[in-house]
Each structure stands twice: as structure tokens, then as C-alpha cells.
Amino acid sequence: MHGRQLALVFLGLMLAMFISSLSETIAATALPTIVGDLGGVEMMQWVSTAYILTSTITMPLYGRLGDLIGRKGLLMGALGVYAAGKVICGLATGMGMLIAGRCVSGLGGGGLIILSQAAIADVVPPRKLGTYMGVMGSVFAVSNVLGPLLGGWFVQVTGWRWIFWFTVPMAVLAIVVLGLCLPTSPRRAGRPAIDWAGSAALTVAVTSLVLGLAWGGVRFAWASWQICGLLALAIAAAIAFVLAERRAREPIIPLPLFSNRNFVLCCLTGLLLNIGFIGSVNYLPTYFQIVDKLSPEMAGLVCTAMSAGILVTTTGTGWLASRTGRYKWMPVAMGAVCAVGFWLLSRLQVGDPIWVPVADLLVLGLGIGLGLQILVLVVQNEFPHTLVGTATASENFFRQIGSSVGTSLVGALFTARLTADLAGKMPHVDNLSLATLTPSAVDGLPAAAQAAIAQGYSEALVPLFLWFVPLMVAAFGLMLLLREHPLAKTIDHGGQGE
Known part of the structure; x- marks a missing residue:
């Protein structure tokens, strides 16, 4: 596929990826306001965890079904389910309904990135795929830039419900574009065995x-x-x-995949990366609002430094991989630079000038972008085309396991540390950490209480960043073991192309 037809297909796939990745960032800045409005700050982590959990569970199934019955109908159906979940979130009258909507969105969202990455591999060979994967990675970065900014803008201008309504017409547009432009991929004869x-x-x-x-x-x-x-x-x-x-x-994750050395290394590295990346990024917007007294929009703007770093390196490494065919150094460097980025974040202190976290997040973003899409490219290059969707979904599944573990573990540790800290410093304020800890509520407290909460929030969250440094060092070591195989120059629908 070439020219205008390829451009339209790629546009539709990027739109599907954009709204999926946007879903994980657009609500982060607005979460304190949302949970303060609906009540139940103690359930805040589940707004993120619900989406990650349901999307993780469905990823391998989408990948395997895509290989068996074709990807076009599945991708359009996933977009429809995703949009339905957003409607539920927009109509939410309580935290239970909001979390239910996030679960429904995740059931659809689990297929968006997987099927988009596999669908582009249907029409572009691995040697040229690096450039396209780099652009897809830049879409991920742009959504991370726009997400916090849009979330903060909606909270201040239109109300938080538009955070969810906003993505519904985008999903409908993606369905239309893909329905018109994406070719129907071949499916195996007979009824698939689920x-x-x-x-x-x-x-x-x-x-x-x-x-x-x-x-x-x-x-x-x-x-x-x-x-x-x-x-x-x-x-x-x-x-x-x-x-x-x-x-x-027809196993959803065929066990022979794990006999491939590079596949196992990429899965483990993606898992470790997302434990730190997703586990920390969900709490940073709220950190900047409570500790640095920034508005939701400004807190989102600070977080875009990481996204800017991802945008630069993921686009550059994708182009270089296609141009030179050499890629091993990229995920190796990713582990090293990310370790430095998390170490820098672990040194944040209350009262630091705002350029300090901006610089730290930029370093972390540059590191993440070095290997973000290269891991997918490596996995897709290791297997015949009949297994591309399954292998892509499996690698992303382990990434999402890392996201789930990171979000849940960081949330649990952070909440426990913050509760214990505030209980000692502010025993006269009943259940403040779990019931009323939103930026707007903190702004209404006396200056001494605000200072104690800011210090407690910082002491509960910032030391956790140091825990991610050994994880990144481990990722660095794993990528040193990667074998750099030549990128296939053709798409072999019957076996591995060279």
C-alpha cells in the first residue's frame, strides 16, 4: 500500500491510538476536582486503575482475534465500546458510576493501540515500520502533552464532564475513517476457536x-x-x-512465543518501564497543585515537559531505525536515561523553583522515548505475519501489567504513607487525607495546615521515585542481552519475511 490510501489508513489508525492514549492522561489533572465533586477521594486511584485493569485483560484477546478474524471490524467495534464508556463517565452521578464507565471504556480501549499497531504492520514491512512506529509514538507523546492541558482547561472553562464528552465524537470520526479506508485483513477459514x-x-x-x-x-x-x-x-x-x-x-498467548529470547526481553523491559512511568505520572499533576499551588492548567503544563521529551526521541529513533536498520542501542540507552530521570525526581523538595521538575521530567521523557516504540518493532520483527497481532498484544499486555502494578502499588504505598504522616502532624483534622484532600479543600485551610499537607504530600510521593531507579537499571541490563536481528524488508503473510 502506498500514497494517498496509505496516508488515510495511517491517519485513521493514529486517531484511534490518540484517543486511547489521551484517555489515560486527560483526566489526571482534573481528578482532584472530579472526586471532590462526586465525593470519595479515597477511591481516586480506581479512576485510573479501572481503565488500566479492564484494558489489560482484553488486550491478548483482541490481539489473537485480530489474527484469526481480521482487525478492521474488531477495531471499529472497540472504538464503539470505548465511546459508550465515555458517555457513562460524562453522565456519572457518583464515583461508582464514573468507575463503571472507566471499566467499559477500558474494555474497548484494550483493543485500540494493539489493533492499530498490528494493522499498520499489515501494510508496511518492518524495515520501513520504524518510521511509522516513531510517528505513532509521537502521537502518544502529543496526547500526553494535550491531555493534562485539555483536562485543566475543561475544569476551569466548561466543567470536568466535557473531558469525557470530548472524546466521543473523535471515536465516531475514527470509526468512519477506518470504515472507509482500512482494507479488510484476511481471516482464517472456519469458525475461530475462542x-x-x-x-x-x-x-x-x-x-x-x-x-x-x-x-x-x-x-x-x-x-x-x-x-x-x-x-x-x-x-x-x-x-x-x-x-x-x-x-x-487457539491460545490467546501461545506459549511458544516465550521460546523467543527477544520477545521475553522486550516483555520484561516493557513491564519494568511502565511500573515506574504510569505508577508515578498519575500523581504528579495533583502533586504540583497541592505542593506548588499551581492551577490545574499550569500543573498540566509542567507535566508536558515529559511528553515533549518523548516526542523528540520517539520520532528520531523511529526514523533512525528505518534508515540504518540498527536499533539495539536505543532501548539500552532508554534504561540508563530513565534511571537518571527517576533519580532526579526523587530529589524534588517543597519550594523548588518550577524549572527543576520541568527539567527532571524532560530527562525522563527523553529516556522513555528512546525505546517506547522500538520494543514493539523488535517483537513484530521476530515472528511471521500470522502472529503479528498476537505478539504485539502480548508485549503490550505485559506493559499494561506493569501499568496496573505501578498504579495500584504506588497508590497503596502513597496513601498509607500520607495517612500516617498527616495523622501525626494534624491529629485534630479528622480523616483529612482520605475524605477531603483536594487542592480546593486545601486552599481553604490555614497557612500552617497547608504547609503541613504540602510537606506530607511531598514526603509520601517523592521518595517512591527512587524505588524505580533499580527497575530501570534492570531494564538496562535486559536490553544489553537483546539480539539485533535484521529488520525484514517485505511482509511475508506465510512466514518470516526478509
């Missing part, structure tokens, strides 16, 4: 893991029977999943 047993076991494993990490140290003690039971259930379900995949006719 791996229901594997899907069920995977759902139980991921849900139990996320609930155990989210509730540990917050609702229940880490050593309680509830948390130990959830983690034990996650392990048992993971074992059941492996057994189910060994017997399934």
Missing part, C-alpha cells in the same frame, strides 16, 4: 493481583488473610492459565 478457559484464568489472575496490590496496607494489612488470599489466587490463576494455554486450540 480460548475461554485461558481468558477466564487470565482475568482472575490480573484482577486478583491488582486488588491485592491496591488494597494492601490501605484497606487491609499486607499480612492479612485477605491480601495473602488475593495474591495466592493470582498465582494459582496464572498457573491455571499456563495449563489452559497448553491445551487450547
Whole structure:
């Protein structure tokens, strides 16, 4: 595919990716306002966790079904489900309804990035795919730039509900463009065999893991029977999943994928990267509002420094990979630069000039962009085209596991640390940390209380960044083991193209 037809297809796929990645960032700046309006600040982490959890569970199923029945109809259907979830969020009258809407959005959103990345591989060979993956990565970066800014603008100008209404017409537009332009991909003859047993076991494993990490140290003690039971259930379900995949006719994650060295290395690296990246980014907009007294719009603007860094390096590395065919150094450098970025963030202090976090986030963004899309490119280059969707979904699945673990674990640790800190400093303020800790509520407190809360918020969140440094060092070590295979120059629909 070339010329105008390829350009239109690529435009539709980028639009699908844009609204999916926008969903994870546009609400971050507005979350304190949203939960303050609906009530239930203690449930704030679930607004993000709900979307990540449901999208994680559905990713492998979308990837496998795309290889079996074709991607066009699946992608359009996923966009429809995503839009329906946004409608529920826009109509939400309480936190329960908002979280339910995020779950529905995640059921559709789990297919958007996966199917878009696989669909472009249907029409572009791996040697040229680097450039396209770089542009797709830049779309991710742009959505990260616009998301916090749009979220802050909607809160101040139109009201937070427009954060969700805004993406509905975009999803409809993407459906129309893809319906008109995306070619129907070939499907296998006969009725596909759905791996229901594997899907069920995977759902139980991921849900139990996320609930155990989210509730540990917050609702229940880490050593309680509830948390130990959830983690034990996650392990048992993971074992059941492996057994189910060994017997399934069409497994959603074929076990032979794990015999490929580069696939395993990319999955582990993506998991480690997203634990730190997603685990920290969800709390930074609120940090800047409470600690630095910034407006929602300005807090979003500060966070765009990381997105700007991602935009620069993901576009540049994609072009270089296509131009030279060399790519190993990119994810290796990613681990090193991200380690430096998280170390810099761990040194933030109350009262730092605003250029300090901006510079720190820029460094982190530059590091993330070095390998963000290259990991997908490597995985797609390792397998025949008949497995591209499944392999892409599997790699992204492990990234999302990292996102789920990072969001849940950071949320649990942060909440526990903040609650303990404020209980000691402000015992006269009942349940402040869980019931009323929003920027607007803090602004109404005496100056001494505001200072104590800002200090407590900083001491609860900032040290967690240092925990991500060894994870990035581990990612650096894993990528040193990567084998740089030549990028295929053709698309071989029957086997690996060279």
C-alpha cells in the first residue's frame, strides 16, 4: 500500500491510538476536582486503575482475534465500546458510576493501540515500520502533552464532564475513517476457536493481583488473610492459565512465543518501564497543585515537559531505525536515561523553583522515548505475519501489567504513607487525607495546615521515585542481552519475511 490510501489508513489508525492514549492522561489533572465533586477521594486511584485493569485483560484477546478474524471490524467495534464508556463517565452521578464507565471504556480501549499497531504492520514491512512506529509514538507523546492541558482547561472553562464528552465524537470520526479506508485483513477459514478457559484464568489472575496490590496496607494489612488470599489466587490463576494455554486450540498467548529470547526481553523491559512511568505520572499533576499551588492548567503544563521529551526521541529513533536498520542501542540507552530521570525526581523538595521538575521530567521523557516504540518493532520483527497481532498484544499486555502494578502499588504505598504522616502532624483534622484532600479543600485551610499537607504530600510521593531507579537499571541490563536481528524488508503473510 502506498500514497494517498496509505496516508488515510495511517491517519485513521493514529486517531484511534490518540484517543486511547489521551484517555489515560486527560483526566489526571482534573481528578482532584472530579472526586471532590462526586465525593470519595479515597477511591481516586480506581479512576485510573479501572481503565488500566479492564484494558489489560482484553488486550491478548483482541490481539489473537485480530489474527484469526481480521482487525478492521474488531477495531471499529472497540472504538464503539470505548465511546459508550465515555458517555457513562460524562453522565456519572457518583464515583461508582464514573468507575463503571472507566471499566467499559477500558474494555474497548484494550483493543485500540494493539489493533492499530498490528494493522499498520499489515501494510508496511518492518524495515520501513520504524518510521511509522516513531510517528505513532509521537502521537502518544502529543496526547500526553494535550491531555493534562485539555483536562485543566475543561475544569476551569466548561466543567470536568466535557473531558469525557470530548472524546466521543473523535471515536465516531475514527470509526468512519477506518470504515472507509482500512482494507479488510484476511481471516482464517472456519469458525475461530475462542480460548475461554485461558481468558477466564487470565482475568482472575490480573484482577486478583491488582486488588491485592491496591488494597494492601490501605484497606487491609499486607499480612492479612485477605491480601495473602488475593495474591495466592493470582498465582494459582496464572498457573491455571499456563495449563489452559497448553491445551487450547487457539491460545490467546501461545506459549511458544516465550521460546523467543527477544520477545521475553522486550516483555520484561516493557513491564519494568511502565511500573515506574504510569505508577508515578498519575500523581504528579495533583502533586504540583497541592505542593506548588499551581492551577490545574499550569500543573498540566509542567507535566508536558515529559511528553515533549518523548516526542523528540520517539520520532528520531523511529526514523533512525528505518534508515540504518540498527536499533539495539536505543532501548539500552532508554534504561540508563530513565534511571537518571527517576533519580532526579526523587530529589524534588517543597519550594523548588518550577524549572527543576520541568527539567527532571524532560530527562525522563527523553529516556522513555528512546525505546517506547522500538520494543514493539523488535517483537513484530521476530515472528511471521500470522502472529503479528498476537505478539504485539502480548508485549503490550505485559506493559499494561506493569501499568496496573505501578498504579495500584504506588497508590497503596502513597496513601498509607500520607495517612500516617498527616495523622501525626494534624491529629485534630479528622480523616483529612482520605475524605477531603483536594487542592480546593486545601486552599481553604490555614497557612500552617497547608504547609503541613504540602510537606506530607511531598514526603509520601517523592521518595517512591527512587524505588524505580533499580527497575530501570534492570531494564538496562535486559536490553544489553537483546539480539539485533535484521529488520525484514517485505511482509511475508506465510512466514518470516526478509
